[in-house]
Amino acid sequence: MCLNAVNDLRLCIANAIGIPLENLVRGFEVPKEEFGDFSIVMPKAGIDRNQAEQIFEAVRRCDLVWRADLRGIYLNIFLNRGLFSTRVLQYVVNDDSYGICREREPKKIVVEYVSANPIHPLHIGAARNAALGSFITRILKAFGNSVQTRFYINDVGRQTAIVALGFKLLGRVEVPSGVKPDHWIGLIYAITNTVAEIQGIKKRLGVAVGEEETKRLREELDQLVADAARLWKTAPDIFNEISEKLKGVDFEEELSKIMRGYEKGDADIVQLIREVVGACIEGFKETLQRFGAEIDIWDWESDLVWGGDVEKILEVLKKSATAHKGALALDFSSVDTAELRRRLGIPRELEIPPLILQRSDGTTLYTIRDIAYTLKKFREFNADKVINVIASEQTLPQAQLRLALYTMGHKKEAENLIHYSYEIVNVEGIKMSSRRGRIITLDEILDEAKRRVMVELEKRGNASEIIAEKMGVAAVRFYLLFVSPSRPVKFSWASVLDFERNSAPYLLYTYARTEGIFRKAREIGVELDWKKLFESMDKGFATADRRWRLVKIVAEFPDTVHKSYSELDPSILALYLLRVADEFNTWYDEEPIVIEKDEKLRASKLLLAYAINRVLNKGLQLLGIEPVEKV
């Protein structure tokens, strides 16, 4: 169902004055209270101000309208509070999915998200990706679309080769008990990489020419040594062993051997890398499940290479390739037009360098493999759209990907491949580096958030592990969702653990308060049959300002959810829910609900609380937050 009282109003006005509904959707505002309940901004709605007088008369004929004022470019509307509030509550009571209006033509959509390198635990950056990806999945599904979620396991390439080498040197020891496998792999990776980098720099220092280069290398070395010292402190035995074993090998040569062997499908190397990466993925699955981010299909990048998909694509692309700095590359200048950029959503001024097709040693490159993967995603789900949730720092390779698809003749796929871009998470005070093991992991944030919730719950004598876990996870998710995706998130422990006002715990607390009201009502023998209560309610109850404000905010829910859906922006919904909670808490403090003696008025108040309860419940669920009934 698509019950929306605000839209009823818009429809009536649009008909009365004879303009398309879309104009009013655009030119509709919720103004400051003193001006009215809703306003039509006439220039925005495409209304000629000379016709203002006729319009003014027409608007007043709508039954939901009580009076209207003309003021400058605004047509301010005051509603018939009794009629409108009854309508809103009627919609909430009769529509189980109040606020959500399913697509008439649902789409098949693939969402690829997280796809973090399987060489270290998920960090705060991947957490934002997971939060956004699972949000868009949820809201797309809620609106009736079919969605398939996929995780691309980047097991081909230099980074997995590094950790595999470290793992091999250690004698392929098992993950110690009590250690999460991805944390174990991450440690080996960071140590191997840091030690190898130190050795590499020392070598270069030996042959360095010029004071400047020597100085630069020394600075780099100092930093590396500091990281190494920290890693040594974390795991001295492992550090010493890897460090010792690395002395005897030609690092670059060994890496190249592993990479080549893996792409060829050499059995020993395949077993080695699959073991390492598999362990890491096991850890990812645990964390993602905890975080409420579901993945339907796990795709191994190596399967695309071994299956011949990548080779086929290379063959096709080579036909249009040209030489670039001695390598075979795809130059886009011949197809690159302003019109194509518009269709593919590529920024007008973005400089796009040629795409190198293959390394000199014959191994493949990421973007080429990603072409094969993109086609696979479209094909296997028969998808209308593929959405890649990837940080904005990858804008260039994502644009190259679409252009390459277009060049190959996959025009539809190129146009329907969406790069859902978001800004990164900045961590105050430190520079994160997964290569050096300098990261804040999602696991530790979730653990700490849970612990902090627990402290608060203990104060209330309700030390429930389950609730602490739910609220802790919710706090982190909400923190990452309430900033617009196009804006960087500034991470700080103080803000992620601040559970007042702008936080999930605040919303959950407010929700639990509504549940508390219903509990109390049942205790004193009130039957909570919403339809019956609706029949017996006092229709004029919402004329009081405070209650009226709540009715209006409940009425705004469908529009808000729709905007959040069409822009795939969770922050719109998140900020709205905070407003809902603020309004409700003010009202809650102001007048008793269950204790109300007048039965009709009590029914109305209960219904209003129920409406708030439904809005919070639905909104939280869309954000991927499970409401809790008691805190």
Added chain:
RNA sequence: GGGCCCGUAGCUCAGCCAGGAUAGAGCGCCGGCCUCCUAAGCCGGUGGUCGGGGGUUCGAAUCCCCCCGGGCCCGCCA
């Protein structure tokens, strides 16, 4: 050097794409409120040359240009 994103109250953020009414929240700070449905709450107070300068317009936080500051990208990494 070029490109993308960002710059709004001490701090964290709305508002900008589709220009309009005295620029909004929260945190912080100061002062109040638990014999009553959960005080992670409520009420009051405090706080802004919307980074700077030009331009367009009856009207600019919003559109255009220039500059300054921050982040990211420009690799035979991903």
